[in-house]
Amino acid sequence: MITTEKNTFDRISEKLQTGQNYIFGAGNLGKEIYEIFHKNSIYVKAFIDNHPKFENFCGIPIINLDKIENRNANIIISSINYMYELEKQAQEYGFTNTISFGTLTEIFNELQSFNPAYNGLREDYIKNKEKYAHLRSMLDDEHSKRVLDTLISYRQTLDSSVYAKIYDTNSVQYFEDFLPNCDVFVDGGSYDGENTVDFISRFPDYKKIYLFEPDSESIKLAQAKLSEFNNIKYLEYGISDESKVLKFDSRHNFGSVISETGTTEIKCVSLDDIVQEDYAYIKLDIEGAELDAINGAQRLISNGSPLAICVYHKPQDIWELPARIKELYPKYKFKLRHYSSCIFETVLYAIP
Helix, strand or coil: CCCHHHHHHHHHHHHHHCCCCEEECHHHHHHHHHHHHCCCCCCCEEECCCCCCCCCEEEEEEHHHHHHHCCCEEEECCCCCHHHHHHHHHHCCCEEEEEEHHHHHCCCCCHHHCCCCCHHHHHHHHHCHHHHHHHHECCCCCHHHHHHHHHHHHHHHCCCHHHCCCCCCCCCCCCCCCCCCEEEEEEEECCCCHHHHHHHHCCCCCCEEEECCHHHCCCHHHHHHHHCCEEEEEEEECCCCEEEEEEECCCCCCEEEEECCCCCCEEECHHHHCCCCCEEEEEEEECCCHHHHCCCCCCCHHHHCCCEEECCCCCCHHHHHHHHHHHHHHCCCCEEEEECCCCCCCCEEEEE
C-alpha cells in the first residue's frame, strides 16, 4: 500500500498557503520552486543558505537558518543531492515542518521535469509492482534485495531518510570486489575521467580503455587527468543504439544530458561498432540513454561482458534495463548497490 496518499499532499498544500515558507537553498532549483510558488500565489518570506553568495535572491532576502524564530514555519528543501542532509539540519534546529523536493513534485507536477528521475516516480511503482517483484527474484544477494526494498520505500513515501540504510560509503562505485578481472574498459559517460583512474588503479595491467564523453570541455579534463597513461581512446561521442545525431545540453559538468531542448548537437555511436574486442567491462552513466546503449551493445553483452549500469535516471530503468540485459545474456547474475544519500547513484551490476 502506498503510504503517502493524496490527502497527505493536500495537507502540505494547505500548510504552504499560510505564507510561513522559507526555501532552503538559493540555487537553480530554489529559483524554480520560487517561480512555481509565485505563479500559484504562495508567499515565500526568504531563502535560507548555509553559504550565501548574495544578500538577496529572486528579490527576497537570504538568511541563516537560526534567524527564523517560528519553528513551525515551512522549510522547503530545494536540493536533490543534499536533500537528506538539509532536512536533517533543519530538524536539528527544531523545525517540525520540512518539505522535501520529492514531496513537492507530487504537489506541483511541473517540478518533475526539473530532473527526469522524478518524472512519474511513484506512479511507476504503482503501475509495475509485478515487474519490481520479478526484479527482486533475479537479484543475487540479500544486500541487493535490501537496496531494492529501500528504493521502493522511497517511491512509496518520498522520505529521503530511508537512503541512509543502504548508502555504501566503503566501496568504490563501479569497482566492487565481486567484479571479474577484465583488461578492456568502456567508460561510458566519463565526465573528467575519474572512473577510468579507478579502473587503472584496480587493473593496472589493462590493455585498452574506450573513454566516451560528448561534452568537449569535460573530455579535455579527462585527457589532462589521464595524460600519463597509455592505450586510452578518447571518443567525443554519445552512446546509443546506432550512429545518429542527437541534441545535447552541454553544461560542462555532471548534468550534461541528451535532450530534445539541447542547444548543441552530438554524434552518437553504438558500442558494437566502436569496441573492437569481443569482451569488455562496460560502465554506463549516460543520463537516461542507457537502454539505447544496451541495444547498441548486443554483441558485447551476448558474450557476457560484465556491466555496471546506472538505473536511476528514469523511474522505469530500475526494472526495464535488467529485463533487457537478461534477454541478451540469460546467465548474468545481478547485484544492486547504491552510493548516495539521495535518489541518485543506484548501480546495477551484471556479472557473467
